């Protein structure tokens with residue numbers, strides 16, 4: 001396939017904007033050639049053409065930490081007094097919602113998020129799943145939805161002791177079962193990978209952490225929340241006398257492939273350990289603000305060498321909104337306009353997220369337009385009214401790009417949306433089925449909360 005009439009934003013080592021007559025040849029899911037369009041049209045006259053009609057063509061966005069299972073929280077009312085703190089938010093909302101999910105609920109929660117991702121240019125997502133009453137097979141349900149959508153994702157199940165040791169063991173089994181599926185390298189699962197999911201230190205016993213470490217295969221990273229709220233630190237200190245990162249480190253959870261979400265309440269010693277281990281840390285500013293847990297010391301972590309990426313924690317899959325909140329939050333928090341500059345946002349959201357996905361997908365080059373990189377691309381209908389250069393692009397995105405400007409989404413060379421039309425998923429039919437499923441889930445949520 002040829003992509004023609006686009007203005008290319010390359011990202012990569014040296015970001016370039018190629019405005020004049022460059023085209024792309026896509027073969028076998030990767031960008032085979034970047035060349036003058038005329039040359040490509042002459043050399044490949046029979047090749048199918050995708051016309052970008054003058055729009056920007058750029059790598060798709062990546063979300064490094066999300067929860068498809070939370071989709072039906074939209075508009076969901078919590079009975080009684082509103083939660084007064086983070087633990088009450090977990091207890092009254094998330095730990096009732098996950099229990100209320102049935103298999104249909106798991107499937108349609110995922111599908112509505114995948115529709116959102118395709119429409120708004122997010123091509124890769126790392127999901128962290130929980131559904132305590134449908135554990136066995138839940139990751140297959142999500143994987144099938146991801147394959148139907150055509151997106152790229154890594155999945156895992158959140159192991160936790162909060163529903164007893166049987167459910168903890170079932171969670172471990174579900175991770176292992178899904179990891180085995182991925183290790184078969186079925187071509188139909190080419191865009192899928194697996195992590196070993198753990199909920200958070202505060203709901204994991206020493207025994208469960210130990211068992212998880214023993215059974216997690218080499219080369220597979222853990223995916224866990226860490227020090228999102230102060231309660232996680234207090235619990236860890238009480239259980240072990242150690243702070244969260246040090247407790248997890250004791251159990252071998254900090255592999256180079258592991259992802260720790262949040263790190264809002266890390267101290268310097270934890271940041272140092274994390275940097276030494278080389279595990280990933282993901283930042284989710286919208287979620288942190290919503291849960292009022294605090295502001296993660298992201299700049300310090302970057303300075304100390306922690307590999308920091310950007311997720312959305314189940315907020316909308318419009319990653320540019322997350323970029324914008326990251327850009328603003330640290331400025332207002334410190335009342336300092338020099339904090340979290342545009343280039344730092346790009347470092348986290350583009351470069352680091354791409355390196356993270358490259359780690360997860362066996363060295364796949366991603367997040368850049370270069371020969372040999374994955375053809376995960378979006379078209380953006382943006383009409384700048386001030387000069388746009390490779391140097392000031394971050395600020396055009398932060399102040400000008402809107403998710404509604406994404407008109408095409410391509411993963412592994414396959415168009416999932418073109419000219420604003422979804423090609424793999426039927427949004428209307430999915431919304432209808434999701435409405436039925438969410439009514440049942442809300443009913444159960446009400447019963448559980450009563």
Ligand SMILES: [Zn+2]
Pocket residue numbers: 065066067128225261313
């Ligand atoms: Zn999360």
